[in-house]
Amino acid sequence: MRFALTEEQIEFRAVVRGLLADTCGPDELRAAWPDAELAGGGPGGGNGRVPGAWSALAEMGVLGIMVPEANGGLEMTQEDLVPLLIEAGWAALPDPVSATAGVAVTLLAQATDSEKRAGELLAGIAAGELSFGCAFLAGRVATSNFVPAATSLDQILLCVNDQVHVVGPASLPLERVQSVDGARDLFRIDLVDQLDNSTVLLTGEAAESATRSAFDFAALGAAAELIGLSRRMLEMTVLYATERKQFGVQIGSFQAVKHHLTNASLAVEFAEPLVLRAANSLALGNPQASVHVSMAKAKASAAAKAAAAASLQVHGAIGYTVEYDLHLYMKRSWALAGEFGDVEFHRRRVSDELLAI
Amino acid sequence: MDLTWSESEEAFRTEARSWLESNVPTPALPSGDTKEGFALHLDWEHRLAADNWSVVSWPKAFGGRDASLWEWLIFEEEYYRVGGPQRVTQNGIFLLAPTIFEFGTPAQQEYYLPRMSSAVDLWCQGWSEPNAGSDLAAVRSKATRDDAAGGWRLSGQKTWTTRGAFCNYLFGLFRTDPESERHKGMTYFMVPLEGDGVTVRGFGRLDGDEGFAEVFFDDLFIPDDDGTAATMARGGILGEVNQGWGVAMATTSSERGLTLRSPGRFQATATRLVELAREQVGNGLSEQMADAVADAWMDAEAYSLFTLSDVSGVVEGKAMGARSSYNKIFWSELDVRLHEVALDLLGPSAELDGPWMKGYQFALSGPIYAGTNEIQRNIVAERVLGLPRK
């Protein structure tokens, strides 16, 4: 028994954090927003990507972390990737790290036997050349048909009932929608009926089971990012509460303020172990993995909402403006809290398992 | 990350399980917080001790099994899984013992620990006083030096002393420096509750059981330690005179942290909650209630995983420090939630005297004892998050 990251995982995580702190600060984030006014600054015209951070991660091999060695990857596991996604969340990196390194690799790895293309795509991910999006359009998982930064992606994986397709964004009917979080530069893909056989990656049983594990990863990836986002918001807020003075004292010395932040921090501290456990379960193919993912996503979503609410309250009006950085992290939390199954969806998966209704 | 148990840990589990399954009394014992119930619990404690199950993680010499922290967690899980009785010895074995291990002389360890593990001596905790609750440093009970007689004379009052009316010893803080204020000048005493100079009055808790006591000291004499058993039987001092605050803090962090409330206890309650809900599946269980059950279950899982992660750090030498306040807040509020959901499931029959209502009333004290949750929140904010004290 040892429920802790390894030395190497801790080191990798620290390196990624440092790299993201350098390449994906609030300025770079604002630049990812298409609309400078909504972002509260920046040049405008962004496409939901932070190219400096993405290429640095690609160079470090983060994207190919789960890709088999045979395809040029590091052949590590969900346990290695998930802590890095917490860091991606901490930086609010909008780029599709979870979708590419986690969801797409999960799907593609299950298709390498039947599809030569799958191996090539995996190699492309490992080489840092390909970015992926993923949508779950119909089937037994929660419908998730929003794809951030879709037009910037190389490929989009579509899970539709018992089929998995891989399609370039140009050949898909993408409808641009406005996310509360502009850095997500969001597109909706509605159920596509003109998909043909040329884009099929998996069908039947294989597709259904791959879809389930891909969805599990997608939910877990979002949960991990939510943990990082929560930590970031709380760090910002603790800092602010020690700087801002009212009544002649630091506002952080007021007990009401302390308790708001402690409550949010409690939610985060007790959600993170659920996230790490789910990563372990996915890595080992634990039969309970989906339930573990649901616990993680339900609790991480709730924790992030609590952290956002407490952070805003403690900031007061300064937090209520787009010119201050907090909104960049808060809005991502709101977006991800509902992605790949919201609290209700995942709690229901847990209660179905417990109560077998 | 390795979330599996080793072969020897599994073997330990099997051994514990089979012993518990054949020894845990059925039907469950009545509450140990009444005179009659306490006597039955004492029989149980003696049975545990006879087969060396009362304090598994202690050294063998003191009645334990030298079990690792992991094995202790496993034992607790099995204990509560089979519905083992509440531990009426807990304040001694979980709260005082760690302090004796840390501050006791070898002679004190040899004298007090085996008597504690075999439930010969029964210890209660004497921190609180009428005017010293959350503000423990306001303790007024005092010990006056009697050089002629070679010892200390204790006077004052302790209160809220759990099972004080049934125990024969108390540990607590007494002011030994009359000039001192606040955290300074207090000494950690171990005190017999029998004989001249001490009066104990038991009284009812919220559920009516006589689980509380107030303890009055009137010149109770504690002789200086001469290393003999006869003297130690009459009480003594742990650590240095006037250094009691530091000694006491070692105990309060065990109380908040994992030793007092292992995850097994809440997992067992969560399992019983799920069983209760299952009885209503197809028979009126609403989706809303099913969700509430799932939510409470997830929190019990989270507590268990949080503990595994803490213990992973502790076995590698990391101190839990103020993080133990997270545990305290979480387990106590989790316990309340688990019972609230159960009572909601029971509907109108929730009000009837039964294990859930009884458990609920007890759960409600969790956010109060062991340092109230308001105080714990202050501790987290200041010592973990780093917010300013003043």
Ligand SMILES: Cc1cc2nc3c(=O)[nH]c(=O)nc-3n(C[C@H](O)[C@H](O)[C@H](O)COP(=O)(O)OP(=O)(O)OC[C@H]3O[C@@H](n4cnc5c(N)ncnc54)[C@H](O)[C@@H]3O)c2cc1C
């Ligand atoms: C079931 C039970 C068993 C107990 N067993 C024992 C025992 O065996 N031995 C023992 O010594 N004691 C025992 N206690 C007593 C317990 O330790 C005290 O109740 C506790 O320390 C709180 O003290 P108080 O009750 O005097 O409340 P107070 O300290 O008067 O507090 C009342 C309220 O004010 C709040 N408050 C106080 N100070 C602050 C602050 N600085 N910031 C914010 N809020 C504050 C508290 O959080 C609480 O909500 C037990 C209590 C219970 C309920």
